[in-house]
Amino acid sequence: MKVFVSVDIEGIGCVVRSEHSSPQGREFQWARKRMTEEVNAAVAGAFAAGASEVAVADSHNVGLNLLADELDPRVRLVMGSPRPLSMMEGVQLGFDAVFLVGYHAMAGTADGVIVHTYTGRIASVKLNGTPVGEIGISAALAGHYGIPVALVTGDDKAAREARELLGDVETVEVKQGLGAYAALCLSPAACNEKIRAGAERALRKARSLKPFRVEEPVQLTVGFTTASAVDRVTAIPGVERLDGTTVAASAADVLQAFRLFHLMTDLVELVPFI
Ligand SMILES: [Zn+2]
Known part of the structure; x- marks a missing residue:
């Protein structure tokens, strides 16, 4: 099984404000480290479940967040920008399952941590009338190539959004949103372990999952x-x-x-x- 991992930063455990997510923020360097740890946890789970290959797309901001030196040496990394498929660049190369790690709920979601859809200028996005955020957009792009989303990690609102849209997807909640910029958080070690176990479960059931396909036109x-x-x-x-x-x-x-x-x-x- 070839696994494609798209990773954002706002849904990483203990990330709650722009001080974490903005490259100019005083906590950004720490947040990058957390992001790298959670990717490594998801990658470890994927290989434990029999993955043959894992590619990771660094998908926050301009795509220069993950600490390459500390990344699991078995993965290949999509980095930089601009990229035609943005957060999903690379998925078109052919994979069997997609993991969305560190994702967040769509713009306008109550008590979701740092919710937005691509930019702060977007209030809503619908595909054939169905509201979608970054989870739905990434799932739809994966679905275009016939690939199901097996795992979504983030806060409780991101997990709920993923289950409502994608059904039987595995979700891992690393924090409970209490507002747009506040959350009840688990320790980094607890987040990493939850993600590793969730990724392993996700890949084991990936073959039974259906891609999220959007009806055409x-x-x-x-x-x-x-x-x-x-x-x-x-x-x-x-x-x-x-x-x-x-x-x-x-x-x-x-x-x-x-x-x-x-x-x-x-x-x-x-x-x-x-
Ligand atoms: Zn985002």
């Missing part, structure tokens, strides 16, 4: 936090304004829908916040 709906964002993204052919802050577009498949969404997230960085 795909109707993409994106809500923004400002009307100025919509002024910018309606420059993309086929993108129509639904109301002040919402647009919709039709795409042949989820890969095309993601390309449109990804372009929108880049474009909105060019307009003011108000």
